[in-house]
Amino acid sequence: MIKEETLKNARILIVDDQEANVLLLERLLGMAGFTNFVSTNDPRQVLPLFTKFQPDLILLDLMMPYLDGYSVMQQIGPRVPEGAYLPILVLTAEMNAEAKQRALSSGAKDFLNKPLDATEVLLRMKNLLETRFLHLRLQDQKHLLEEQVREKTRELEDARIEILQKLALAAEYRDDPSGEHAKRVGELAATLARASGLPKAQVEMIRLAAPLHDVGKIGLPDAILRKPGKLTAEEYEHVKQHASLGGRILSGTQVPLLQLAEEIALYHHEHWDGKGYANLEGQAIPVAARIVAIADAFDVMTHDRPYRAALSKEEALAEIARQRGQQFDPRLVDAFLRWHKRQELPKRLRETILAS
Numbered sequence: 246m247i248k249e250e251t252l253k254n255a256r257i258l259i260v261d262d263q264e265a266n267v268l269l270l271e272r273l274l275g276m277a278g279f280t281n282f283v284s285t286n287d288p289r290q291v292l293p294l295f296t297k298f299q300p301d302l303i304l305l306d307l308m309m310p311y312l313d314g315y316s317v318m319q320q321i322g323p324r325v326p327e328g329a330y331l332p333i334l335v336l337t338a339e340m341n342a343e344a345k346q347r348a349l350s351s352g353a354k355d356f357l358n359k360p361l362d363a364t365e366v367l368l369r370m371k372n373l374l375e376t377r378f379l380h381l382r383l384q385d386q387k388h389l390l391e392e393q394v395r396e397k398t399r400e401l402e403d404a405r406i407e408i409l410q411k412l413a414l415a416a417e418y419r420d421d422p423s424g425e426h427a428k429r430v431g432e433l434a435a436t437l438a439r440a441s442g443l444p445k446a447q448v449e450m451i452r453l454a455a456p457l458h459d460v461g462k463i464g465l466p467d468a469i470l471r472k473p474g475k476l477t478a479e480e481y482e483h484v485k486q487h488a489s490l491g492g493r494i495l496s497g498t499q500v501p502l503l504q505l506a507e508e509i510a511l512y513h514h515e516h517w518d519g520k521g522y523a524n525l526e527g528q529a530i531p532v533a534a535r536i537v538a539i540a541d542a543f544d545v546m547t548h549d550r551p552y553r554a555a556l557s558k559e560e561a562l563a564e565i566a567r568q569r570g571q572q573f574d575p576r577l578v579d580a581f582l583r584w585h586k587r588q589e590l591p592k593r594l595r596e597t598i599l600a601s
Protein backbone atom coordinates (compact mmCIF):
# COMPACT_ATOMS: atom_id res chain seq x y z
CA MET A 246 0.00 0.00 0.00
CA ILE A 247 0.94 3.60 -0.49
CA LYS A 248 1.51 5.62 2.68
CA GLU A 249 -0.98 8.36 3.49
CA GLU A 250 1.92 10.80 3.76
CA THR A 251 3.05 10.03 0.21
CA LEU A 252 -0.45 10.62 -1.10
CA LYS A 253 -0.74 13.93 0.76
CA ASN A 254 2.62 15.10 -0.64
CA ALA A 255 1.61 14.26 -4.21
CA ARG A 256 2.10 17.08 -6.72
CA ILE A 257 -1.29 18.08 -8.08
CA LEU A 258 -1.96 20.49 -10.93
CA ILE A 259 -5.39 22.13 -11.11
CA VAL A 260 -6.52 23.56 -14.45
CA ASP A 261 -9.87 25.36 -14.75
CA ASP A 262 -10.70 28.66 -16.44
CA GLN A 263 -13.29 29.45 -13.73
CA GLU A 264 -11.57 31.15 -10.82
CA ALA A 265 -14.35 29.99 -8.46
CA ASN A 266 -13.79 26.34 -9.39
CA VAL A 267 -10.06 26.64 -8.83
CA LEU A 268 -10.62 28.20 -5.40
CA LEU A 269 -13.09 25.50 -4.48
CA LEU A 270 -10.68 22.74 -5.43
CA GLU A 271 -7.77 24.42 -3.66
CA ARG A 272 -9.82 24.73 -0.49
CA LEU A 273 -10.96 21.12 -0.76
CA LEU A 274 -7.44 19.83 -1.25
CA GLY A 275 -6.10 21.99 1.58
CA MET A 276 -8.75 20.73 3.97
CA ALA A 277 -8.07 17.14 2.99
CA GLY A 278 -4.41 17.60 3.91
CA PHE A 279 -2.83 17.92 0.47
CA THR A 280 0.20 20.17 0.67
CA ASN A 281 1.64 20.30 -2.80
CA PHE A 282 -0.62 21.72 -5.47
CA VAL A 283 -0.50 24.51 -8.03
CA SER A 284 -3.29 25.84 -10.19
CA THR A 285 -3.96 27.97 -13.21
CA ASN A 286 -7.03 29.30 -14.98
CA ASP A 287 -5.13 29.90 -18.21
CA PRO A 288 -4.85 26.63 -20.17
CA ARG A 289 -1.96 28.11 -22.18
CA GLN A 290 0.12 28.02 -18.99
CA VAL A 291 -0.30 24.29 -18.51
CA LEU A 292 2.66 23.15 -20.58
CA PRO A 293 5.31 25.32 -18.85
CA LEU A 294 3.73 24.52 -15.48
CA PHE A 295 3.72 20.82 -16.29
CA THR A 296 7.39 20.87 -17.25
CA LYS A 297 8.38 22.79 -14.13
CA PHE A 298 6.12 21.12 -11.59
CA GLN A 299 6.10 17.53 -12.90
CA PRO A 300 2.69 16.72 -11.39
CA ASP A 301 1.57 13.31 -10.14
CA LEU A 302 -2.05 14.12 -10.98
CA ILE A 303 -3.83 16.72 -13.11
CA LEU A 304 -7.35 17.92 -12.41
CA LEU A 305 -8.43 19.25 -15.76
CA ASP A 306 -11.46 21.20 -16.93
CA LEU A 307 -12.57 20.37 -20.47
CA MET A 308 -14.34 23.48 -21.71
CA MET A 309 -11.95 26.41 -21.62
CA PRO A 310 -11.13 29.35 -23.90
CA TYR A 311 -7.93 29.38 -26.04
CA LEU A 312 -7.20 25.70 -25.43
CA ASP A 313 -9.78 23.14 -24.42
CA GLY A 314 -8.97 20.17 -22.21
CA TYR A 315 -8.45 17.86 -25.19
CA SER A 316 -5.79 20.18 -26.65
CA VAL A 317 -4.10 20.48 -23.27
CA MET A 318 -3.89 16.67 -23.05
CA GLN A 319 -2.49 16.49 -26.56
CA GLN A 320 0.18 19.02 -25.63
CA ILE A 321 1.14 17.13 -22.52
CA GLY A 322 1.03 13.63 -24.06
CA PRO A 323 4.48 13.68 -25.69
CA ARG A 324 6.01 15.09 -22.48
CA VAL A 325 4.96 12.09 -20.39
CA PRO A 326 7.90 9.66 -20.27
CA GLU A 327 7.33 6.37 -22.04
CA GLY A 328 5.85 3.73 -19.76
CA ALA A 329 4.92 6.34 -17.13
CA TYR A 330 1.41 6.51 -15.69
CA LEU A 331 0.22 10.10 -15.38
CA PRO A 332 -3.40 10.28 -14.23
CA ILE A 333 -5.59 13.08 -15.59
CA LEU A 334 -8.94 13.52 -13.87
CA VAL A 335 -11.33 15.37 -16.16
CA LEU A 336 -13.86 17.68 -14.52
CA THR A 337 -16.74 18.62 -16.73
CA ALA A 338 -20.33 19.77 -16.71
CA GLU A 339 -21.69 17.15 -19.01
CA MET A 340 -20.28 14.38 -21.09
CA ASN A 341 -21.83 12.21 -23.73
CA ALA A 342 -20.31 8.87 -24.71
CA GLU A 343 -18.46 10.34 -27.67
CA ALA A 344 -16.85 13.09 -25.58
CA LYS A 345 -15.82 10.52 -23.00
CA GLN A 346 -14.18 8.35 -25.64
CA ARG A 347 -12.39 11.35 -27.06
CA ALA A 348 -11.16 12.35 -23.60
CA LEU A 349 -10.01 8.81 -22.83
CA SER A 350 -8.09 8.53 -26.07
CA SER A 351 -6.47 11.92 -25.37
CA GLY A 352 -5.08 10.69 -22.05
CA ALA A 353 -7.87 11.13 -19.46
CA LYS A 354 -7.99 8.40 -16.82
CA ASP A 355 -11.24 9.27 -15.04
CA PHE A 356 -14.13 11.76 -15.07
CA LEU A 357 -16.07 13.80 -12.57
CA ASN A 358 -19.26 15.67 -13.28
CA LYS A 359 -19.77 19.26 -12.18
CA PRO A 360 -21.03 20.37 -9.80
CA LEU A 361 -18.38 18.49 -7.92
CA ASP A 362 -19.05 16.31 -4.93
CA ALA A 363 -16.23 16.79 -2.42
CA THR A 364 -16.12 13.18 -1.21
CA GLU A 365 -16.17 11.83 -4.71
CA VAL A 366 -13.37 14.17 -5.84
CA LEU A 367 -11.15 13.03 -2.97
CA LEU A 368 -11.90 9.33 -3.49
CA ARG A 369 -11.19 9.43 -7.21
CA MET A 370 -8.00 11.40 -6.59
CA LYS A 371 -6.88 8.88 -4.00
CA ASN A 372 -7.48 5.97 -6.39
CA LEU A 373 -5.59 7.61 -9.23
CA LEU A 374 -2.69 8.64 -7.01
CA GLU A 375 -2.40 5.16 -5.53
CA THR A 376 -2.18 3.71 -9.03
CA ARG A 377 0.38 6.36 -9.96
CA PHE A 378 2.62 5.60 -6.97
CA LEU A 379 2.30 1.83 -7.32
CA HIS A 380 3.31 2.23 -10.92
CA LEU A 381 6.32 4.34 -9.93
CA ARG A 382 7.30 1.77 -7.33
CA LEU A 383 7.12 -1.01 -9.91
CA GLN A 384 9.26 1.00 -12.28
CA ASP A 385 11.85 1.61 -9.55
CA GLN A 386 11.95 -2.11 -8.79
CA LYS A 387 12.27 -2.90 -12.48
CA HIS A 388 15.19 -0.49 -12.83
CA LEU A 389 16.81 -1.91 -9.73
CA LEU A 390 16.46 -5.45 -11.07
CA GLU A 391 17.80 -4.40 -14.46
CA GLU A 392 20.78 -2.78 -12.78
CA GLN A 393 21.39 -5.94 -10.71
CA VAL A 394 21.24 -8.09 -13.85
CA ARG A 395 23.66 -5.73 -15.59
CA GLU A 396 25.99 -5.87 -12.60
CA LYS A 397 25.90 -9.69 -12.47
CA THR A 398 26.48 -9.91 -16.21
CA ARG A 399 29.46 -7.60 -15.85
CA GLU A 400 30.82 -9.72 -13.01
CA LEU A 401 30.42 -12.89 -15.06
CA GLU A 402 32.10 -11.28 -18.03
CA ASP A 403 34.98 -10.05 -15.84
CA ALA A 404 35.33 -13.51 -14.29
CA ARG A 405 35.40 -15.10 -17.72
CA ILE A 406 38.09 -12.70 -18.93
CA GLU A 407 40.10 -13.20 -15.75
CA ILE A 408 39.97 -16.98 -16.14
CA LEU A 409 41.18 -16.65 -19.72
CA GLN A 410 44.06 -14.47 -18.54
CA LYS A 411 44.98 -16.98 -15.83
CA LEU A 412 44.88 -19.78 -18.36
CA ALA A 413 47.16 -17.80 -20.68
CA LEU A 414 49.48 -17.17 -17.74
CA ALA A 415 49.50 -20.87 -16.85
CA ALA A 416 50.50 -21.68 -20.41
CA GLU A 417 53.27 -19.10 -20.43
CA TYR A 418 54.47 -19.78 -16.92
CA ARG A 419 57.42 -22.04 -17.64
CA ASP A 420 58.50 -19.96 -20.62
CA ASP A 421 57.84 -16.49 -19.24
CA PRO A 422 56.63 -16.43 -15.62
CA SER A 423 55.48 -12.84 -15.93
CA GLY A 424 53.05 -13.75 -18.72
CA GLU A 425 54.08 -10.50 -20.41
CA HIS A 426 54.54 -12.11 -23.83
CA ALA A 427 50.94 -13.36 -23.87
CA LYS A 428 49.64 -9.95 -22.82
CA ARG A 429 51.75 -8.10 -25.38
CA VAL A 430 50.60 -10.43 -28.16
CA GLY A 431 46.99 -9.67 -27.15
CA GLU A 432 47.55 -5.91 -27.35
CA LEU A 433 49.59 -6.05 -30.54
CA ALA A 434 47.11 -8.36 -32.24
CA ALA A 435 44.29 -5.97 -31.31
CA THR A 436 46.28 -3.05 -32.71
CA LEU A 437 46.86 -4.87 -35.97
CA ALA A 438 43.23 -6.01 -36.13
CA ARG A 439 42.12 -2.39 -35.74
CA ALA A 440 44.70 -1.14 -38.26
CA SER A 441 43.49 -3.70 -40.79
CA GLY A 442 39.94 -2.37 -40.48
CA LEU A 443 38.22 -5.09 -38.46
CA PRO A 444 35.12 -4.00 -36.53
CA LYS A 445 35.60 -2.85 -32.94
CA ALA A 446 33.83 -5.84 -31.37
CA GLN A 447 36.09 -8.27 -33.23
CA VAL A 448 39.16 -6.27 -32.26
CA GLU A 449 38.18 -6.61 -28.58
CA MET A 450 37.59 -10.35 -28.96
CA ILE A 451 41.03 -10.75 -30.53
CA ARG A 452 42.62 -8.74 -27.70
CA LEU A 453 41.18 -11.21 -25.18
CA ALA A 454 41.64 -14.43 -27.15
CA ALA A 455 45.13 -13.86 -28.60
CA PRO A 456 47.01 -14.28 -25.28
CA LEU A 457 45.87 -17.93 -25.31
CA HIS A 458 47.64 -18.71 -28.59
CA ASP A 459 50.25 -20.88 -26.88
CA VAL A 460 47.98 -22.49 -24.31
CA GLY A 461 48.93 -25.90 -25.75
CA LYS A 462 52.46 -25.45 -24.37
CA ILE A 463 51.02 -26.69 -21.08
CA GLY A 464 51.28 -30.16 -22.61
CA LEU A 465 54.94 -29.92 -23.66
CA PRO A 466 57.56 -31.61 -21.47
CA ASP A 467 60.06 -29.38 -19.65
CA ALA A 468 62.93 -31.21 -21.29
CA ILE A 469 61.85 -29.72 -24.61
CA LEU A 470 60.35 -26.40 -23.55
CA ARG A 471 63.30 -25.43 -21.34
CA LYS A 472 66.07 -26.95 -23.42
CA PRO A 473 68.79 -24.31 -23.66
CA GLY A 474 70.28 -25.49 -26.95
CA LYS A 475 68.92 -26.15 -30.38
CA LEU A 476 66.07 -28.65 -30.68
CA THR A 477 66.44 -31.88 -32.61
CA ALA A 478 64.10 -32.45 -35.55
CA GLU A 479 62.12 -34.86 -33.42
CA GLU A 480 61.85 -32.36 -30.55
CA TYR A 481 60.79 -29.66 -32.97
CA GLU A 482 57.96 -31.92 -34.20
CA HIS A 483 56.93 -32.25 -30.59
CA VAL A 484 56.88 -28.47 -30.11
CA LYS A 485 54.71 -28.11 -33.18
CA GLN A 486 52.05 -30.13 -31.42
CA HIS A 487 51.34 -27.20 -29.08
CA ALA A 488 49.01 -25.75 -31.74
CA SER A 489 46.75 -28.79 -32.05
CA LEU A 490 47.04 -29.37 -28.29
CA GLY A 491 45.87 -25.82 -27.61
CA GLY A 492 43.01 -26.31 -30.05
CA ARG A 493 41.99 -29.44 -28.23
CA ILE A 494 42.09 -27.73 -24.80
CA LEU A 495 39.83 -24.94 -26.07
CA SER A 496 37.53 -27.09 -28.20
CA GLY A 497 33.89 -28.03 -27.69
CA THR A 498 32.72 -24.69 -26.36
CA GLN A 499 29.69 -22.58 -27.27
CA VAL A 500 31.35 -19.40 -25.99
CA PRO A 501 32.32 -17.28 -29.04
CA LEU A 502 35.41 -15.89 -27.31
CA LEU A 503 36.72 -19.39 -26.62
CA GLN A 504 35.86 -20.49 -30.16
CA LEU A 505 38.02 -17.64 -31.42
CA ALA A 506 40.79 -18.60 -28.99
CA GLU A 507 40.60 -22.16 -30.31
CA GLU A 508 41.00 -20.93 -33.91
CA ILE A 509 43.98 -18.81 -32.93
CA ALA A 510 45.65 -21.61 -30.96
CA LEU A 511 45.15 -24.05 -33.83
CA TYR A 512 46.31 -21.86 -36.69
CA HIS A 513 48.73 -19.22 -35.40
CA HIS A 514 51.65 -21.12 -36.93
CA GLU A 515 50.10 -21.40 -40.39
CA HIS A 516 51.90 -19.67 -43.25
CA TRP A 517 50.20 -17.67 -45.97
CA ASP A 518 52.02 -19.80 -48.58
CA GLY A 519 50.77 -23.04 -47.02
CA LYS A 520 54.11 -24.09 -45.47
CA GLY A 521 53.00 -23.85 -41.82
CA TYR A 522 52.21 -26.55 -39.29
CA ALA A 523 48.94 -27.77 -40.82
CA ASN A 524 49.58 -26.56 -44.39
CA LEU A 525 46.55 -24.30 -44.45
CA GLU A 526 46.97 -21.59 -47.05
CA GLY A 527 45.95 -17.96 -47.67
CA GLN A 528 42.40 -16.97 -46.79
CA ALA A 529 41.70 -20.50 -45.54
CA ILE A 530 43.63 -19.52 -42.41
CA PRO A 531 41.24 -17.64 -40.07
CA VAL A 532 42.03 -13.94 -40.06
CA ALA A 533 42.52 -13.78 -36.29
CA ALA A 534 45.19 -16.49 -36.54
CA ARG A 535 46.90 -14.61 -39.42
CA ILE A 536 46.94 -11.49 -37.24
CA VAL A 537 48.32 -13.31 -34.20
CA ALA A 538 51.01 -14.93 -36.36
CA ILE A 539 52.45 -11.48 -37.11
CA ALA A 540 51.98 -10.12 -33.56
CA ASP A 541 53.57 -13.26 -32.04
CA ALA A 542 56.54 -13.27 -34.42
CA PHE A 543 57.18 -9.55 -33.92
CA ASP A 544 57.05 -9.82 -30.13
CA VAL A 545 59.32 -12.88 -30.04
CA MET A 546 61.86 -11.16 -32.30
CA THR A 547 61.93 -7.92 -30.31
CA HIS A 548 62.52 -9.58 -26.94
CA ASP A 549 65.48 -11.52 -25.56
CA ARG A 550 65.32 -15.28 -25.71
CA PRO A 551 67.63 -17.71 -23.90
CA TYR A 552 69.31 -18.54 -27.21
CA ARG A 553 69.55 -15.05 -28.77
CA ALA A 554 69.33 -11.35 -28.01
CA ALA A 555 66.39 -9.20 -29.08
CA LEU A 556 66.32 -7.68 -32.54
CA SER A 557 65.69 -3.98 -32.91
CA LYS A 558 62.21 -2.90 -33.94
CA GLU A 559 63.50 -1.96 -37.39
CA GLU A 560 65.17 -5.34 -37.86
CA ALA A 561 62.02 -7.15 -36.78
CA LEU A 562 59.87 -5.07 -39.13
CA ALA A 563 62.28 -5.78 -41.98
CA GLU A 564 61.94 -9.50 -41.24
CA ILE A 565 58.15 -9.25 -41.19
CA ALA A 566 58.31 -7.39 -44.52
CA ARG A 567 60.60 -10.11 -45.95
CA GLN A 568 58.00 -12.72 -45.05
CA ARG A 569 55.23 -10.79 -46.81
CA GLY A 570 53.27 -13.26 -48.92
CA GLN A 571 55.32 -16.20 -47.61
CA GLN A 572 54.84 -16.63 -43.90
CA PHE A 573 52.42 -13.72 -43.50
CA ASP A 574 49.27 -12.36 -45.11
CA PRO A 575 50.53 -9.56 -47.42
CA ARG A 576 47.59 -7.27 -46.70
CA LEU A 577 48.11 -7.59 -42.94
CA VAL A 578 51.87 -7.02 -43.29
CA ASP A 579 51.10 -3.80 -45.17
CA ALA A 580 48.68 -2.68 -42.46
CA PHE A 581 51.25 -3.56 -39.76
CA LEU A 582 54.05 -1.63 -41.44
CA ARG A 583 51.77 1.32 -42.16
CA TRP A 584 50.73 1.42 -38.52
CA HIS A 585 54.36 1.44 -37.35
CA LYS A 586 55.22 4.16 -39.81
CA ARG A 587 52.33 6.26 -38.54
CA GLN A 588 53.63 5.91 -34.98
CA GLU A 589 56.93 7.40 -36.06
CA LEU A 590 55.45 10.52 -37.60
CA PRO A 591 55.72 13.50 -35.29
CA LYS A 592 52.39 14.20 -33.63
CA ARG A 593 51.88 17.55 -35.32
CA LEU A 594 52.55 16.16 -38.77
CA ARG A 595 50.10 13.34 -38.07
CA GLU A 596 47.45 15.82 -37.05
CA THR A 597 48.00 17.82 -40.23
CA ILE A 598 47.54 14.69 -42.33
CA LEU A 599 44.44 13.63 -40.44
CA ALA A 600 42.95 17.09 -40.77
CA SER A 601 43.60 17.31 -44.50
Ligand SMILES: [Fe+2]
Nearest residue numbers: 458459513514
Ligand atom coordinates in the same frame (compact mmCIF):
# COMPACT_ATOMS: atom_id res chain seq x y z
FE1 LIG B 1 52.93 -20.85 -30.74
